[in-house]
Amino acid sequence: MGTSWSIRLVVAVAAVVAISSSVAHAQDPAFTPSTYPALTGARDAVSVDLNRDGWLDVATANVGRNAVVLFINRGLNGGFEAPREIVVGAGPFDLSTGDLDRNGTPDLVVTTPDSRTIDVLLIGPAGELAARRVLTGVGQGR
Numbered sequence: 001m002g003t004s005w006s007i008r009l010v011v012a013v014a015a016v017v018a019i020s021s022s023v024a025h026a027q028d029p030a031f032t033p034s035t036y037p038a039l040t041g042a043r044d045a046v047s048v049d050l051n052r053d054g055w056l057d058v059a060t061a062n063v064g065r066n067a068v069v070l071f072i073n074r075g076l077n078g079g080f081e082a083p084r085e086i087v088v089g090a091g092p093f094d095l096s097t098g099d100l101d102r103n104g105t106p107d108l109v110v111t112t113p114d115s116r117t118i119d120v121l122l123i124g125p126a127g128e129l130a131a132r133r134v135l136t137g138v139g140q141g142r
Contacts, residue, residue, distance in 0.1 A: 042069075070086070086129050089114070091113050094111045095110050100120060109121070120132070
């Protein structure tokens with residue numbers, strides 16, 4: 001009885017290790033470094049799958065350029081596409097994500113305190129800007 005239980009345990013552990021290693025291997029991206037010119041004043045960054053391809057992309061708020069910059073992940077091809085810059089209000093600082101228009105694609109919300117606005121960037125299915133909405137009067141007294 002003790003030997004049978006030991007054999008079952010060894011077989012179970014071997015199965016778990018085999019499954020774990022195959023799952024980990026399947027998720028191992030062929031990641032290649034991408035180098036782009038410096039983007040002045042990156043203040044915040046989020047990782048989110050903007051184009052719904054299963055690979056996390058990166059968005060940064062760049063206060064020095066008054067822009068949000070998108071880096072779309074190339075997935076198995078490695079690295080990121082060239083940066084896509086979206087002009088926003090003055091002093092973009094913080095980024096958040098959420099599917100605001102309920103189309104299944106994450107959207108971006110960026111605070112722009114120097115212009116006292118919040119920019120809502122609605123993202124299309126290919127990770128492109130579909131629309132920009134600006135909430136004004138943010139932070140102003142009554």
